[in-house]
Each structure stands twice: as structure tokens, then as C-alpha cells.
Amino acid sequence: MTKFSSKIGVSAFILLVSGVVCKALGALFRLPLTNLLGIEGIGVFQLVMSLYSFALVLTCGGVTNALSKLISSARAKGESKKISVFMVRAVLSGLAIGLAIGLIFLAFSKLIASFQSITAWSSYMLFLLLLPLGAGLAAFRGFFQGHENMLPTAVSQVLEQIFKFAFGLLFAYYFGKFGVSLGVFGAFLGMVISEVVALGYLLVLYIVRNRKRAKLFSKGYASAVEVSGEFFTQQNLSKNICSDARKQFDRANYPLMLSASVLPLVNAFDGLVIVARLKLAGFSGADAAQLFGLQAGVVGAILNFPLIISIAVTTTLLPNISYLISRGTFGKYVIERGLKILLFLILPTTFGMVAISKVALPLLYADMTENLLFVAFWLMFYGAFSIVLTALMQYFVMLLQANGQFNFILIATAIGGFVKAVLSFFLASVPSVNIFALVIGNIAMAGIICVAAIVKLKKEIAFSVGFADILLLLFATLVMFVAVFCFLNFNYFHPIVNLVLAIMIGVLTYTVLTAPFIIKILPKLKNKTPFKKAK
Numbered sequence: 001m002t003k004f005s006s007k008i009g010v011s012a013f014i015l016l017v018s019g020v021v022c023k024a025l026g027a028l029f030r031l032p033l034t035n036l037l038g039i040e041g042i043g044v045f046q047l048v049m050s051l052y053s054f055a056l057v058l059t060c061g062g063v064t065n066a067l068s069k070l071i072s073s074a075r076a077k078g079e080s081k082k083i084s085v086f087m088v089r090a091v092l093s094g095l096a097i098g099l100a101i102g103l104i105f106l107a108f109s110k111l112i113a114s115f116q117s118i119t120a121w122s123s124y125m126l127f128l129l130l131l132p133l134g135a136g137l138a139a140f141r142g143f144f145q146g147h148e149n150m151l152p153t154a155v156s157q158v159l160e161q162i163f164k165f166a167f168g169l170l171f172a173y174y175f176g177k178f179g180v181s182l183g184v185f186g187a188f189l190g191m192v193i194s195e196v197v198a199l200g201y202l203l204v205l206y207i208v209r210n211r212k213r214a215k216l217f218s219k220g221y222a223s224a225v226e227v228s229g230e231f232f233t234q235q236n237l238s239k240n241i242c243s244d245a246r247k248q249f250d251r252a253n254y255p256l257m258l259s260a261s262v263l264p265l266v267n268a269f270d271g272l273v274i275v276a277r278l279k280l281a282g283f284s285g286a287d288a289a290q291l292f293g294l295q296a297g298v299v300g301a302i303l304n305f306p307l308i309i310s311i312a313v314t315t316t317l318l319p320n321i322s323y324l325i326s327r328g329t330f331g332k333y334v335i336e337r338g339l340k341i342l343l344f345l346i347l348p349t350t351f352g353m354v355a356i357s358k359v360a361l362p363l364l365y366a367d368m369t370e371n372l373l374f375v376a377f378w379l380m381f382y383g384a385f386s387i388v389l390t391a392l393m394q395y396f397v398m399l400l401q402a403n404g405q406f407n408f409i410l411i412a413t414a415i416g417g418f419v420k421a422v423l424s425f426f427l428a429s430v431p432s433v434n435i436f437a438l439v440i441g442n443i444a445m446a447g448i449i450c451v452a453a454i455v456k457l458k459k460e461i462a463f464s465v466g467f468a469d470i471l472l473l474l475f476a477t478l479v480m481f482v483a484v485f486c487f488l489n490f491n492y493f494h495p496i497v498n499l500v501l502a503i504m505i506g507v508l509t510y511t512v513l514t515a516p517f518i519i520k521i522l523p524k525l526k527n528k529t530p531f532k533k534a535k
Helices: 003-060 063-077 081-107 109-115 127-146 151-176 180-228 231-280 285-303 307-326 332-355 357-364 370-402 406-427 436-460 467-490 495-513 515-527
Strands: none
Touching: 003 081, 003 127, 003 151, 003 180, 003 231, 003 285, 003 307, 063 081, 063 127, 063 231, 063 307, 063 370, 081 109, 081 127, 081 231, 127 151, 127 180, 127 307, 151 180, 231 285, 231 406, 231 436, 285 332, 285 357, 285 370, 285 436, 307 332, 307 370, 332 357, 332 370, 332 467, 332 495, 332 515, 357 370, 357 495, 370 406, 370 436, 406 436, 467 495, 467 515, 495 515
16 A cells, blocks of 8 residues: 555544544534433524524635645645635635624524524524634634645544533533523533634644744745845735635635535525424424424434545545646546445445434433334434435535536535425425425435536546446345344344444444455555555
């Protein structure tokens, strides 16, 4: 294995581990938070969170990937002077947009909460702090990722989750004594603390990393210009470089920001209308809020766990593939290998979680009724298909980003989001569909974007995945699912013991059945040298 390939593997592993830790802490955060606020309270929390997610994406949704792509490309072309311009542009634009959106939520907090039929308007006031902090985090993470250093991102994410867990629950417990709405406010106040800590860590790391380099660069640049006698010419050239860098950043950032805002926008739309649409399906307001809380706050939080795999893979590969494309190489081998490994990991993880859900959910949520458990299982089952499609969507969108297809990403995502919103809105009022409309909308959106991306990429980058490999992975996943589900239904031992044994059976079954696939991959990872080490 080449040193560069090893670096990719290590970076992906770092992000995967941090993702697992963050998801575990997030799940641990939601468990006691749900017990503190109740199912209805966690539904209110999710309604506010859906708007926060949308506002955060509007603030800095394209910044991290834009910086990762642009900085890696600048490194490949030797345009190091542009990197600081990209960074300054990212920070200033993020802060300005974050403050502007935060002021809007501050001014209309009561009106927004009233439209949602909730009383948690005080939580929206905290957006004035949360959004600028989030913009700073996105910029500094993108900077380090563009230099193929994933450790700062991983550490900052873990720090953010740890402090959110500690202070979010502490404040939710304290303020929750005065009502559910104030309990939600306390949870968001804890998020403010966590983002301050994470941003402080990245800021210190950035200053320490760049202090010596900045001094050396400024001395070397000044002496070189003076000796050549071209000070004013170089100064004008520097202005042109800065202007070009700012335009490059804007051309990448804003389409990515808008495309990234589509899903949160649709989710926010769901949060605004879902209760009313479920009422038309025959549910009471409390039952409708409970169903939405079950889908978004319980099932969604658990089922999104496997997406850490696709996030780790795409985040790691984006700067590397961008680097290769900028050097005139498209990295066909690494694209195909990354896609196969993604499928190999995402399929059993997603459907394995569904297989154990009937035993795991009652252990996690002791007050869950039989009726809610039944609904939760089928939400997870159908939602698993949307998770797999979403992982593939993230991978193909990453390839489009690496290839600079920012406007195409925006168009495809907008079409997919529109279809999702239409399906969710109309199907939610159908009694036989109700809350499952959100799952159907997710599947439609991810599927549309995947198809559009594949069609576009086939014209730009030649890659393929063997049909036999996909068939083997699907067959192994099916057998694993049946084996785990059937074992748990026999209920031999204590539920926790059954759960552990079922997971072991699932891992063993899947590993044995996919042994030919694993054997075929390992020699290629060991012997191939697809590209040179990035400088």
C-alpha cells in the first residue's frame, strides 16, 4: 500500500471513529433528553431543530466542502497565495450571513413559533449566537480538510458533542422545571456552549499552525520583491490573485450552500405543515406531534447512524480527488474502490440496525408503547432504503463537487427536494400513509439525485461497479437480516444478551458470505499504486 493510500485510510478511519463517537453521544443525548421532555417535548425540539438546520445551511452549508475542494486544488496548482483569501472570504461571509439570519429569527421568533403551534419561541433567540459560531466551525474545518488533515475536524466534532451532552442536558433539566418550552431552550443553550468550545479549539490550532509559516512567507516575499525591483508589479498581481480567489470561492460556495439548503428547507417545510396534514388524516394534534417526534427524534436519530460511513468516505476523498483532477488525473481506481467499500459497509450496517430494532428500541425507550414500537419498526424498515440511497447520493455529489459541477448539483438537488416536498405534503394527509409520507419523500429525493448524478458523471469520469459484486452484497445483506431477525424472535436469553449475540451472528454471517468480495479487494488495496503522493 502506498503512503498516500495509507493516508486516505487513516483519515477515513479517524472520521469514522469520531463519527461513531459523535453519533453515540448524540443518541445518548437524545435518550435522557426524551425522558426529560417526553415524546411530545422531543417533537417540539425537532421542530425547532429543523429550522435551525435550515438556517445553519443557509449560513455556511457550502463553506466546508467549498474550502476543502478549493484549497486542495490550489495546493495541486501551486497557488498557495489563494488559500488565505479563501479562508478570509469564508469566515467573513459566514459571519455576516449568520448574524443577518439570526436577527431575523430574533425579530420573528414568536410569530414562527405560533405558526408551528408551539410555544418554544425563546429557543429561536439563540440562533443569533448559534449561526455565527457554526459559520466559524465550518470554515476552519474546511481549511484543515483542504490540507488533508482530518484530525482537527474529528476532535472538534467530539468536543462539540461532549459539551452539548453535558450542558444541554444540564440546562434542559434546570429550565425544564418551568415547562417543556424552557426545557427545549435549555437544550439549545447547551449547544451554544459546545460550539464555543469547539470553535476555540480550532481557532487556537489554526493560529499555532500558521504563525511561523506566515512570518516566513512575509519575509521571503518581501525580500524577493525588493531584489527583483518589481514591487508594484507584484502588488498588482497579488490584487488580481485575491480578486480571482474571491470569485472562485463565491462560484463554489453559493451553489453548494443553496443545494445543501434544499434538504433542511424541505425538512423545515415538513416541520411547519406536518402536524396540520396529519390532522387531516384523522390524528389529534398531540398524536400528530408524537408521530413526528417518533420519526424525526427517535427513528431518524438512530437510522441516520450508518451515514457516518458515507460522510467519512466522502469527506476524506473530496480533497484527494479534487487534487487529482486539478493535476489532470481523475482517479478512476480510487472512485470505484471507494464506492464498493461504501456499499460493503453501509448495507449491513443499515439493515442490521433495522433487524435489531424491535429489541433495541424498548431497551432505549422504556415508555414506548406497543403501537409506537410497531410504527417505529416499519419506519426504520422503509427508512433503511432511503439511508442507503442517501449514502450513494452523498458519494456521487462528492464526485460532482470534486469535478467542479456546482451548478448541476444545485439543479439536481432542487428538483429532488421539490418532489420530496410535494410527496410529503399530499401523502401525509392520506390515512393509510400518514407519517410514512416523509420516508417516501426521502427515497424519491435521494433516488432522483443519484440518477441525475450518475448520468452527468458518466460523461465526465469513466467508472463502473461490477454487477456481480453488487448482487453478492445484496444477497449477503438479505441473509444477514433474516438470520438476525429470526434469532431475536426466538428470545432465548435476556434481551441484552440476545442483542449482543444477534449482532455477532450478523457480523459473522455477512463476513462469511462476502469473503470472495473481501479477498478480491485486499490484494488491490495492497498492490495497486493508482496515483502519486499529494504534496
